[in-house]
Amino acid sequence: MTALQFPCTLFKTQNRMDDYSAKDMRCGDLTAEQLKSNYGLVDISTRANPYTLTKVTPFTQPQSMFYGSRGEGEKISRTQCANILFDELRDLSRLFSVYGPYKHLIKRMITHMQNGNGKPFSSMHLDNALKMHIVNEKTENSTLSKIKYALNENINWKAGIYPVKDKNEFRKAILEGKLPKFDRFQDNFNGMGITVHDTWATEITIKNLQIDNNHYQAVLxxxxxxxxxxxxxxISKFRFNQFRFFRIWFVLQRYDKFNFKPFMTNMETTIEITGVRN
Incomplete structure (x- = not known):
């Protein structure tokens, strides 16, 4: 009987890592006319009009009683307009990151979009958020529960090995559970729902497995x-479109006059698990 060798990849999502062809990675591909007519993006900012490159004042806001009485607002450059929109985006982000150790992350990530030119982003805080999510998920559907189940069911205790022929049992078990995503109720307010929310790609590797007597210790x-x-x-969904925050973000990313690049958010963590023979 052949033993599984380590490190060994247990699971990979169908979505692959570093997929720059994904639809949400497009940028600078829409005109002002498309943004307005296809997605209803007319009222973008309370501070600057990205289409006319003018500052917004009470006299230039359509809902104002003073609208049109003083002509257009002060002309600004494209760079000035983008800077104003990014500042407004950072201010509006407070709606989604009210409390907790991760509430500062969204501002850092907005600034990374402004200045990072599409470079990947990582942070110890993101790594820690991922670890806390995984170890605190106590349901039977968690990935840790599913991996423990596969270990318990398939370890050959007599030989002290995990048989290579049963490697696919890990994937089958994980597919029946729920991968770590930041779509819980608390993530709407703790900064993780706005920074990450759903996830694109996940890889789970077992780095080491020790089987001793009737115990095992695994490093994932x-x-x-x-x-x-x-x-x-x-942006076509009401739950996004209704918020000025997402309207500004979409215009900064997709408007052909701005073209700010989206980026990959990378998280990783190592977790040790132990178990005993049933």
């Missing part, structure tokens, strides 16, 4: 990737 490595970008499906 999780690598998770998300895209900090919006696609047309996002």
């Amino acid at each position: 490595h999780y690598k998770v990737q998300d895209h900090f970008g919006l696609d047309v499906n996002d």
Whole structure:
């Protein structure tokens, strides 16, 4: 009987890592006319009009009683307009990151979009958020529960090995569970729902497995990737479109006059698990 060799990849999502062809990674591909007519993106900012490159004042806001009485607002450059929109985006982000150790992350990631030119983003805080999510998920559907189940069911205790022929049992078990995603109720307010929310790609590796008497000890490595970008499906949904935050974000990313690049958000963590023979 052949033993599984380590490190060994237990699971990979169908979505692959570093997929720059994904729909939410597009940028600078829509005209002002398309943004207005296809997605209803007319009222973007309370501070600057990205289409006319003018500052917004009470006299230039359509809902104002003073609208039109003083002509257009002060002309600004494209760079000035983008800077104003990014500042407004950071201010509006407070709606989605009210409390907790991760609430500062969204501002850092907005600034990374402004200045990072599409470079991947990682942070110890993101790695820690991933670890806390995985170890605190106590349901039977969690990936840790599913991996423990596969180990318990398939370890050959007599030989002290995990048979290579049963490697696919890990994948089958994980597919029946729920991968770590930041779509819980608390993630709407703790900064993780707005920075990550759903995830694009996940890889789970077992780095080491020791089987001794009737005990095992395994070291797992999780690598998770998300895209900090919006696609047309996002902005077409009322729950996104109703918020000025997402309207500004979409215009900064997709308007051909701005073309700010979305980026890959990378998270990883190592977790040790132990178990005993049933």
